[in-house]
Amino acid sequence: EAAVTQSPRNKVTVTGGNVTLSCRQTNSHNYMYWYRQDTGHGLRLIHYSYGAGNLQIGDVPDGYKATRTTQEDFFLLLELASPSQTSLYFCASSSDSQDTQYFGPGTRLLVL
Amino acid sequence: GDSVTQTEGQVALSEEDFLTIHCNYSASGYPALFWYVQYPGEGPQFLFRASRDKEKGSSRGFEATYNKEATSFHLQKASVQESDSAVYYCALNYGGSGNKLIFGTGTLLSVKP
Numbered sequence: 001e002a003a004v005t006q007s008p009r010n011k012v013t014v015t016g017g018n019v020t021l022s023c024r025q026t027n028s029h030n031y032m033y034w035y036r037q038d039t040g041h042g043l044r045l046i047h048y049s050y051g052a053g054n055l056q057i058g059d060v061p062d063g064y065k066a067t068r069t070t071q072e073d074f075f076l077l078l079e080l081a082s083p084s085q086t087s088l089y090f091c092a093s094s095s096d097s098q099d100t101q102y103f104g105p106g107t108r109l110l111v112l
Numbered sequence: 113g114d115s116v117t118q119t120e121g122q123v124a125l126s127e128e129d130f131l132t133i134h135c136n137y138s139a140s141g142y143p144a145l146f147w148y149v150q151y152p153g154e155g156p157q158f159l160f161r162a163s164r165d166k167e168k169g170s171s172r173g174f175e176a177t178y179n180k181e182a183t184s185f186h187l188q189k190a191s192v193q194e195s196d197s198a199v200y201y202c203a204l205n206y207g208g209s210g211n212k213l214i215f216g217t218g219t220l221l222s223v224k225p
Contacts (some may be wrong), residue, residue, distance in 0.1 A: 048212065
């Protein structure tokens with residue numbers, strides 16, 4: 001079973017704050033993804049990457065940056081957090097473009 | 113654009129009932145179709161997938177058949193258990209590069225003992 005870990009598991013910040021969410025996968029997967037999950041919307045893709053240094057835009061990228069520093073590590077950055085970014089964030093990885101995605105346990109972010 | 117529609121937001125059943133969760137999609141060509149399950153406090157888990165018309169995917173007693181004509185991929189299980197209580201997501205793969213998934217809004221299944 002693929003292992004994807006996320007940190008922190010919970011985060012509270014204020015409007016305008018700077019937040020970094022971390023994701024690590026230990027299965028040598030090429031692809032990594034960041035999603036947000038909101039009631040009534042399901043999961044929506046923010047950014048994804050197919051290797052270290054690569055970044056691709058997802059479906060809801062506004063207000064988010066991301067960086068893939070190594071094959072294992074993928075970070076989501078909120079440089080000026082807003083209350084609309086209060087959500088449950090999931091990281092996922094897959095070995096190839098058509099393979100199953102494996103999800104982490106999620107980070108719950110509250111922006112006051 | 114491509115989309116996935118799950119009709120039921122919530123389904124409440126008793127143990128040993130028959131389950132159907134409806135999933136319809138809108139996409140060109142033959143997207144791969146998926147079912148994921150999410151238990152409380154966890155991330156979504158892959159359940160199964162199908163990639164061709166009339167292909168059946170199955171796992172843990174759940175199954176769904178790819179129906180190109182009806183653009184559907186309905187989830188079924190003959191006899192649900194309390195442990196099946198979870199949120200179920202239908203999804204489709206789209207895009208030429210990267211395994212990008214579009215998810216439906218999810219269906220909360222509650223099974224009473």
